[in-house]
Amino acid sequence: MAMTVLIVGGGKVGSHLASFLAQQDYRVKIVEWRRLAIEKLGSELPKDMLMTGSGTDPNVLEAAGIRQAQVLAAVTGNDETNLVAASLARFEFNVPRIIARVNNPKNAWLFTADMGVDVALNQAEVMAHLIAEEMSLGDMMTLLKLRKGQFSLVEEKVHPEAIAVGKALRDLALPTECQVAAVIRKGQLLLPRGELVLQPADEVLAIVHSSQAVELAALLGPPR
Numbered sequence: 001m002a003m004t005v006l007i008v009g010g011g012k013v014g015s016h017l018a019s020f021l022a023q024q025d026y027r028v029k030i031v032e033w034r035r036l037a038i039e040k041l042g043s044e045l046p047k048d049m050l051m052t053g054s055g056t057d058p059n060v061l062e063a064a065g066i067r068q069a070q071v072l073a074a075v076t077g078n079d080e081t082n083l084v085a086a087s088l089a090r091f092e093f094n095v096p097r098i099i100a101r102v103n104n105p106k107n108a109w110l111f112t113a114d115m116g117v118d119v120a121l122n123q124a125e126v127m128a129h130l131i132a133e134e135m136s137l138g139d140m141m142t143l144l145k146l147r148k149g150q151f152s153l154v155e156e157k158v159h160p161e162a163i164a165v166g167k168a169l170r171d172l173a174l175p176t177e178c179q180v181a182a183v184i185r186k187g188q189l190l191l192p193r194g195e196l197v198l199q200p201a202d203e204v205l206a207i208v209h210s211s212q213a214v215e216l217a218a219l220l221g222p223p224r
Contacts, residue, residue, distance in 0.1 A: 002027045006069040006095075008055030008085040009076035010037045013101065017073060018045060029064050031055045055085040058092055066093045075101040075121075083115055090116030140217045146207070153181070153207055159222045160200040170194030172219065175212035181205045 003026050007014045010032030018028045022045070030045070032038050033054045041050055053060030055074065066072065072089040074082035082100045089095040102108050102122040111120035144153040158164055164172055169180060169192055180192040184203040190196060198204070208216050218224065 003071065004029075004065065004069045005071045005073060006031065006061070006064055006066050006089075008072065008074045008082070009101075010034070010041050010050070011075070011077060013075045014073075015041055015044060017075065018049060022049070029069075031060060031064050054081075056081055056088070058088055061085075061088060061093065066095060069093075069095050071095070071097040071099065073099045073101075075099075077103055079103050079107045079110070083110060083117075086111075087116040139221060140213065143205075151177075151207055151209055152213060153205065154213060154216070155203060155205050156217065156220045158198050158200055158202040158204060158220050161223055162198075162200075162220050163223075164198045164204075164219045165200055166197060168195055168197050172198070174219070175208060175215040177209035177212055178216055179207050181207055 005021055005026050005028050007018055007028065007030045010030045014030055014032070018030050021028045028049055029051055030041065030049055031051045031053055032041065033052065035052065038050055038052050051060065051064040053063070055061065055076065066089060069089075072085065072095045074085040074089075076082055079102060082102075086098045086100045090098050097118055098116050099119045099121065100111055100117045102111055102120050102125075105122060105124040108120060108122045108125065111117045111122070139159075140154050140156040142152045142154050146152065174180070182205045183190040183192060183196060183198070184205070185199065204220055206216060
């Protein structure tokens with residue numbers, strides 16, 4: 001059975017999110033109080049995906065099918081509206097997963113589990129972390145975030161002068177919360193057995209805790 005997602009806010013963020021999820025075969029409903037926005041959405045999305053009303057009104061949310069929703073995404077341009085919708089979804093309707101957009105970074109401290117929010121989408125904070133990560137990790141590429149960002153699946157090509165060159169995986173002083181998942185050598189996938197010796201240009205795939213990614217980059221990247 002397809003997962004049901006209720007989106008509060010039919011602006012650019014909400015409409016793009018709805019279109020993307022619908023293409024992935026999710027069941028989607030958008031709640032939007034502005035009639036002009038609803039009319040615009042009606043030219044882009046099926047009418048049965050749209051609900052006119054306020055996302056802070058429990059009756060509107062119930063009519064939109066919030067009791068069947070597995071996820072609520074509150075993505076309006078108003079932080080107060082997003083917080084109220086998130087709190088109603090969690091404490092009134094027991095929606096399992098709540099995602100809320102933070103518009104003003106100064107309000108980020110409010111978007112917590114106590115307010116019903118599981119994931120706060122703070123664009124300013126995301127950009128800051130990406131910049132810091134890019135500067136600290138060099139050529140290491142983050143492929144996937146796991147466990148709310150605590151761990152990452154990363155990829156890095158072994159530098160010719162890296163500490164790891166010529167060392168077997170068993171002899172490599174990997175960070176404590178890091179596991180090599182695979183090594184790609186000249187297009188061939190190699191299993192990360194202990195006796196595997198790393199060579200320049202090997203592409204290493206690893207799962208690492210965010211706090212230890214810099215340590216892993218120091219082993220695989222150029223000398224600092």
